Amino acid sequence: MNPTVGALQATFGNAIGRASDMRDGWISVTVRADRLKDVMTWLRDHPEHHYDYLVDVTAVEYRDRERPLEVVYLLRSLARKADLRVKVELDPRGELAVDSVTPLWAGANWLEREVYDMFGVVFAGHPDLRRILMWETYAEGYPLRKDFPLRGRFSRAEQVRQALNVNPEANYSMEELSIAEAYDELPADMRERLRRGDRGKVRESE
Amino acid sequence: MSKRTVELELATPGVDAQGQPTRVPLVADEPDLGGEHLLINLGPQHPATHGVLRLVVELDGETVVRVIPHVGYLHSGFEKLGEYRHYNQIIPLTDRTDYLSPMANNVGFALAAERLMGIEITPRCTVLRVIACEMSRIISHMVWLGTTAIDLGAFTPFLWAFQQRERIYNLQEMWTGARLTTSLTRVGGLMADIPDGFVEGLREFTRTFPDTLDEIDRVLTRNAIWAGRTQGIGVLTAEEATNYSLSGPMLRASGVPWDMRKDQPYLGYETYDFEVPVGEHGDVYDRFLVRLEECYQSNKILIQALDRLPDGPINVADPRVILPPKSRAMSDMEAMIFHFKQVMEGVKAPVGEAYVGIENPKGELGNYLVSDGTAKPVRWRIRPPAFINLASISKMSEGHLLSDLIAINASVDIVMGEVDR
Numbered sequence: 001m002n003p004t005v006g007a008l009q010a011t012f013g014n015a016i017g018r019a020s021d022m023r024d025g026w027i028s029v030t031v032r033a034d035r036l037k038d039v040m041t042w043l044r045d046h047p048e049h050h051y052d053y054l055v056d057v058t059a060v061e062y063r064d065r066e067r068p069l070e071v072v073y074l075l076r077s078l079a080r081k082a083d084l085r086v087k088v089e090l091d092p093r094g095e096l097a098v099d100s101v102t103p104l105w106a107g108a109n110w111l112e113r114e115v116y117d118m119f120g121v122v123f124a125g126h127p128d129l130r131r132i133l134m135w136e137t138y139a140e141g142y143p144l145r146k147d148f149p150l151r152g153r154f155s156r157a158e159q160v161r162q163a164l165n166v167n168p169e170a171n172y173s174m175e176e177l178s179i180a181e182a183y184d185e186l187p188a189d190m191r192e193r194l195r196r197g198d199r200g201k202v203r204e205s206e
Numbered sequence: 207m208s209k210r211t212v213e214l215e216l217a218t219p220g221v222d223a224q225g226q227p228t229r230v231p232l233v234a235d236e237p238d239l240g241g242e243h244l245l246i247n248l249g250p251q252h253p254a255t256h257g258v259l260r261l262v263v264e265l266d267g268e269t270v271v272r273v274i275p276h277v278g279y280l281h282s283g284f285e286k287l288g289e290y291r292h293y294n295q296i297i298p299l300t301d302r303t304d305y306l307s308p309m310a311n312n313v314g315f316a317l318a319a320e321r322l323m324g325i326e327i328t329p330r331c332t333v334l335r336v337i338a339c340e341m342s343r344i345i346s347h348m349v350w351l352g353t354t355a356i357d358l359g360a361f362t363p364f365l366w367a368f369q370q371r372e373r374i375y376n377l378q379e380m381w382t383g384a385r386l387t388t389s390l391t392r393v394g395g396l397m398a399d400i401p402d403g404f405v406e407g408l409r410e411f412t413r414t415f416p417d418t419l420d421e422i423d424r425v426l427t428r429n430a431i432w433a434g435r436t437q438g439i440g441v442l443t444a445e446e447a448t449n450y451s452l453s454g455p456m457l458r459a460s461g462v463p464w465d466m467r468k469d470q471p472y473l474g475y476e477t478y479d480f481e482v483p484v485g486e487h488g489d490v491y492d493r494f495l496v497r498l499e500e501c502y503q504s505n506k507i508l509i510q511a512l513d514r515l516p517d518g519p520i521n522v523a524d525p526r527v528i529l530p531p532k533s534r535a536m537s538d539m540e541a542m543i544f545h546f547k548q549v550m551e552g553v554k555a556p557v558g559e560a561y562v563g564i565e566n567p568k569g570e571l572g573n574y575l576v577s578d579g580t581a582k583p584v585r586w587r588i589r590p591p592a593f594i595n596l597a598s599i600s601k602m603s604e605g606h607l608l609s610d611l612i613a614i615n616a617s618v619d620i621v622m623g624e625v626d627r
Binding site: 022023024026052053054055056058060061062063064072074078081085105106107108109110111114118131132133134135143144148150 | 560
């Protein structure tokens with residue numbers, strides 16, 4: 001068993017859940033969601049363990065509704081050539097929220113955005129939590145959730161209608177327009193539409 | 207807006223009393239751009255963004271202040287689709303992720319599925335998969351070299367590189383019947399063994415391919431324009447590259463000697479004699495050098511793989527995993543049952559999960575499979591190297607010129623099929 005697991009249990013006590021050997025030779029450790037940030041900081045900065053490389057952040061929702069949704073972090077220590085899988089279990093029927101690890105690893109930025117986009121997990125403290133693969137006005141929910149049908153929630157007719165009614169200004173985000181100080185020079189009606197929040201808002205389906 | 211009087215010599219009809227051409231003072235509004243930043247939009251339809259990548263760039267004069275990338279224009283939901291497919295049915299989806307190295311993607315997925323199911327592949331299959339991976343590395347790096355050279359104004363290396371890529375594509379077509387959608391692997395083996403003449407064709411390729419690399423080396427490496435456009439551009443230190451989770455040539459160019467083939471060997475890579483090139487400056491130039499040297503090393507691995515290619519079966523002898531030959535399925539009751547069960551129910555994987563990362567041309571391609579005991583994965587996650595490498599583009603291009611942004615973007619070696627999946 002990876003020595004990190006014992007050290008983790010000694011340091012964080014009951015915040016560390018079960019640890020198991022996986023088929024691929026990795027060790028998987030479950031961590032309580034509220035202590036994730038501390039555990040990850042410790043794992044990155046402790047000189048003996050020093051997991052300096054974040055391989056991946058993803059989430060798994062099981063077909064079995066009773067099982068929790070897992071946010072999975074794959075960590076690696078490049079110097080020690082050791083791997084560790086850290087999991088946080090969340091109740092898929094409750095609020096999906098966990099601390100962001102982007103302040104620790106810059107590489108987590110887009111990975112967490114993708115998990116948010118696909119599963120709706122909110123990463124507290126993320127600098128820029130927006131959808132990344134789906135467009136910002138996407139209103140059908142979170143595609144990789146198990147209750148999301150393969151063809152989407154809306155009918156094909158509704159999807160086409162929405163695609164045709166896309167606000168062309170929605171190609172730029174408010175942030176992008178404001179950094180160029182272009183916002184004040186926009187036509188009044190466009191400014192109004194942007195202020196009303198035409199983009200980024202989840203539209204109620206009709 | 208400030209008003210300035212600009213005196214211009216205008217070609218006007220007529221002359222004044224002295225016989226000189228008349229000068230007309232021109233009063234023009236000239237925008238004062240001193241404090242204003244310009245917002246420009248690059249892509250998604252732009253040849254230098256290598257696919258449907260869109261960059262919104264904030265410029266101060268010609269200097270990049272900020273880059274906001276937009277991805278997702280090619281999002282196809284492969285991971286969601288995979289949850290509705292049998293393991294072998296997912297393999298065609300992997301072709302379409304990193305479509306510049308389809309065979310390596312096939313291998314990556316098959317390795318993850320086999321790790322999940324605990325299958326040991328045959329020696330011949332192992333060597334053939336190494337050949338597939340290294341062929342993919344060469345074609346992917348050739349596309350990278352060619353397109354990057356074009357982005358920076360050198361047209362000739364593009365033609366040389368694409369000629370060599372074409373030769374690999376011909377071999378790939380010979381083997382799999384397809385140039386792009388190869389679907390080479392199956393769980394537990396391969397779709398087909400190599401055909402007659404393949405080994406000779408690949409030997410001929412490995413004999414002459416280094417000449418092209420030498421030519422490209424000669425025309426670019428010590429080229430003043432090339433060096434001037436790439437040296438010191440888009441620098442990432444080793445700490446930054448690690449912190450940004452970069453992988454592959456991007457990570458190694460920054461001086462981190464991490465290569466999955468050496469550090470977490472798969473397919474018996476530890477038994478091949480090759481070296482991992484590592485850069486020291488972490489700029490675009492070093493990434494070029496690293497990729498160029500990797501092509502030489504891949505060629506070396508191909509030669510060794512051809513030399514040791516053993517005879518024997520390409521598939522494991524497990525009728526639950528590998529389809530029996532059609533002739534047997536038509537004549538033998540047991541074979542027919544296995545055939546039926548595999549086609550109708552698929553190959554069942556035990557409960558559990560497996561992550562396998564392989565060294566793809568772009569970086570570490572990870573396949574993370576979670577199974578609940580059925581024939582379809584609960585979750586199929588691709589760790590996309592190009593997506594993660596691309597995330598560092600904002601950091602790399604800050605403070606550089608707009609034209610350097612093109613070089614930096616090219617140096618990431620993105621392929622949008624994989625970034626957006």
